[in-house]
Amino acid sequence: MAQQNAMQLLVKWHIWLGWLVGVPIVMWLASWLFMVIKPIEEVRGEHLRISVAEAPLVIEGSAFATEDAQLKDMRLTMQEGRAIAILATTDGVTTRVDYATGEAIPPVDAEGARAIAAQRILGGNDVTSVRFFEAEEVPFDFRRPRPVWQVSLEDGTNVYIGRDTGEVEAVRTRWWRWFDFMWGLHIMDLSEREDTSHPILIGFAALSLLGAIMGCILMFRRRKTRAKTASS
Structure with missing residues (x-):
């Protein structure tokens, strides 16, 4: 008898817990499905960018600027107490130079x-x-x-x-x-x-959302049925 009462209490707690977490689960799964439908590149608008041919930076008056330098990017930072320029060229080479003197750093x-x-x-x-x-x-x-x-x-x-x-x-x-x-x-x-949008993920997200919604509906019907049984 005691075991039966304990099981009934556990079922009751389970039902109330289902009501408590059911809505957040549906919200989480719905948002998950929404986020995985589109590739992250499209979400960020990368597909809208018009590709532009890379052009080297033109830096005049710098100690390390030369006519042959095809700089793509330059970043200044402090290392070991001095200003360092980190240079990236259009052919993918990265080097460091002393910003004040232009001396290359190994x-x-x-x-x-x-x-x-x-x-x-x-x-x-x-x-x-x-x-x-x-x-x-x-x-x-x-x-x-x-x-x-x-x-x-x-x-x-x-x-x-x-x-x-x-x-x-x-x-x-x-x-x-x-x-x-x-x-x-x-x-x-x-x-x-890294792939946050592929058919397997989208399919499981959709199935999970459908299952959660069906579970919420069934909990509501179970509660309604129990109310009718108690009143009859």
């Missing part, structure tokens, strides 16, 4: 990567390994086509230092890697973990 080596991690990352002194990766062979948790040093720390964190920029390009903790895996499960794209 690419970051392994010791330089260690020093940058120690200066800019908490616990950056606790290094277990330093490895270099070419742009075409970067680890999966970085996923950017640029040459980097991977500085691995004792707590499992991977710090990525740009060889040509001298910047911390990314920090990947163990939690980030698990989050990235869960994100891949969420969007059903474990290979690249």
Whole structure:
């Protein structure tokens, strides 16, 4: 008898919990379906941009400007107490120069990567390994086509230092890697973990929304039926 009463109480709590979370679940699934219908590139309006041929930057009066330089982008930053210009050319080459003198700064080596991690990352002194990766062979948790040093720390964190920029390009903790895996499960794209609009995802989102709506309808009918039975 006691077990039967406990089961009835559990069923009652389950029904009330269903009423409590049913509407938020429907809202979440409806918003999920809406967001995955269109590719993120279309949402951001990338398809509306008119492609323009790249033209090199024309910089006159600069210590590092030359007639042969085909600069695509220039960014100024402070490194080691001096102004550094990070230059990107139209053919994809990135270099660093001293902004005041125009003197070229050599690419970051392994010791330089260690020093940058120690200066800019908490616990950056606790290094277990330093490895270099070419742009075409970067680890999966970085996923950017640029040459980097991977500085691995004792707590499992991977710090990525740009060889040509001298910047911390990314920090990947163990939690980030698990989050990235869960994100891949969420969007059903474990290979690249970037495609947020594909037929499988849209189909499951639509089915989930339909199931949640049917569940809410059935809960309402169950409550109505129980009310009629009690009054008869």
